[in-house]
Amino acid sequence: MIDKKTYEYYGDIYGTLEALKNRGVESIEKLKKFLTDKYDIDPIEHYKCRIKSVDSLTGKLERKKLATDIDSALININDIVGFRVVCTFLGEIFKIVDEIKNNDNIEVLQDKDYINRPKANGYRSYHLILKYKDGVASQIPFELQLRTISMDSWASLEHKLKYKHDVKNETLIVNELKRCADEMASTDLSMQTIHDLIKKS
Amino acid sequence: MKLLLVEDERNLSKAIVTILRMNEYEVDTVENGIEAINIMKENYYDGIISDIMMPKMDGIAFLENLRENGDFTPVLLLTAKAEIDDRVKGMDAGANDYLPKPFAMKELLARIRMMLRVSKHNEYDKISFDNITLSVESLELKGEYASVILNNREGQLLALFLHNPGKCIDFATCQNLIKAENDEELDIYISYINNKLKAVQAKFIVNKMKNCYRLEV
Numbered sequence: 001m002i003d004k005k006t007y008e009y010y011g012d013i014y015g016t017l018e019a020l021k022n023r024g025v026e027s028i029e030k031l032k033k034f035l036t037d038k039y040d041i042d043p044i045e046h047y048k049c050r051i052k053s054v055d056s057l058t059g060k061l062e063r064k065k066l067a068t069d070i071d072s073a074l075i076n077i078n079d080i081v082g083f084r085v086v087c088t089f090l091g092e093i094f095k096i097v098d099e100i101k102n103n104d105n106i107e108v109l110q111d112k113d114y115i116n117r118p119k120a121n122g123y124r125s126y127h128l129i130l131k132y133k134d135g136v137a138s139q140i141p142f143e144l145q146l147r148t149i150s151m152d153s154w155a156s157l158e159h160k161l162k163y164k165h166d167v168k169n170e171t172l173i174v175n176e177l178k179r180c181a182d183e184m185a186s187t188d189l190s191m192q193t194i195h196d197l198i199k200k201s
Numbered sequence: 202m203k204l205l206l207v208e209d210e211r212n213l214s215k216a217i218v219t220i221l222r223m224n225e226y227e228v229d230t231v232e233n234g235i236e237a238i239n240i241m242k243e244n245y246y247d248g249i250i251s252d253i254m255m256p257k258m259d260g261i262a263f264l265e266n267l268r269e270n271g272d273f274t275p276v277l278l279l280t281a282k283a284e285i286d287d288r289v290k291g292m293d294a295g296a297n298d299y300l301p302k303p304f305a306m307k308e309l310l311a312r313i314r315m316m317l318r319v320s321k322h323n324e325y326d327k328i329s330f331d332n333i334t335l336s337v338e339s340l341e342l343k344g345e346y347a348s349v350i351l352n353n354r355e356g357q358l359l360a361l362f363l364h365n366p367g368k369c370i371d372f373a374t375c376q377n378l379i380k381a382e383n384d385e386e387l388d389i390y391i392s393y394i395n396n397k398l399k400a401v402q403a404k405f406i407v408n409k410m411k412n413c414y415r416l417e418v
Binding site: 179189196 | 389
């Protein structure tokens with residue numbers, strides 16, 4: 001059951017978006033099983049999926065100075081349906097990216113590696129805009145974000161602060177958040193090193 | 202910079218204080234080892250200049266006491282010219298340098314500068330090699346597109362390699378620097394460093410050779 005606002009805004013396309021969401025979840029589960037069998041370890045700590053809320057979607061369109069109706073959204077916004085996969089180790093992210101790129105059923109529309117090139121504020125994540133080549137909901141693009149547990153916790157905190165407008169010492173806080181991001185990235189690398197060391201022996 | 206002068210001879214003390222203040226040092230004075238111990242318990246100084254021959258407690262006893270209490274404030278001892286034993290005792294007791302009397306003021310000033318420079322490491326905060334910079338203070342390892350923060354041991358070890366690129370640095374030296382228990386612990390720290398260098402897109406790594414590690418492009 002969806003609320004009235006969502007139903008009125010999305011209309012019939014909502015069914016397709018739901019179908020896309022379900023298809024994505026299926027793909028993630030399949031990938032999870034495949035990689036667990038291949039590498040003896042489940043690379044995925046947890047994953048989330050969502051269909052963007054009306055407010056979030058119209059807000060984004062407004063910020064981009066675009067029309068805010070559903071047709072405009074379907075043309076202009078790539079992450080109406082979004083998935084966030086959180087991995088235990090850094091290396092797992094790149095394994096998953098490789099699998100996706102080698103998958104004949106999926107087209108990669110956009111590829112942003114914010115892990116090797118973090119954003120200025122310290123944000124790290126791997127973003128992919130994908131589309132199924134055929135079958136259910138194949139005309140609609142969706143976003144896949146891949147992160148480690150550290151990156152996810154940093155992003156959650158940063159997100160909370162982003163929406164407080166009267167933060168004192170903003171520059172100091174921004175700098176300190178970046179420093180934390182860099183420390184956490186360092187820990188991720190150490191964990192991967194230990195992981196590799198165990199695998200080798 | 203703030204200095205403590207421990208000297209009982211009043212004329213010499215006045216002269217030294219005048220010169221030091223002219224050279225923009227803040228100076229406090231005490232007249233024997235006991236006063237020096239008491240003032241050091243409560244106050245921070247960047248460096249200490251101390252005579253040896255003083256009543257109540259001499260400079261060497263003061264220094265021994267200071268070091269025993271875990272205070273490593275740099276100390277310059279003023280020694281009598283002929284007394285080699287004093288100099289040796291003083292150095293072994295934990296002095297950073299000595300200057301025999303009589304001395305030229307400009308040498309005193311130069312030795313103070315040297316003592317403070319060595320202890321503060323303020324000559325090099327950022328070490329660069331090729332496209333990478335390491336900040337010794339903040340432990341930030343920075344490349345063109347990304348940066349990470351190292352921990353203390355990684356920072357010290359990498360700084361050693363960045364200061365000595367291409368040089369064969371033996372295992373014992375590396376192990377000693379980070380107080381590693383054994384080869385394996387040293388190895389994993391080198392692995393950490395190499396993975397972090399890779400993450401910031403360094404074009405060099407630390408390679409393991411038969412007897413040493415070497416930073417190579």
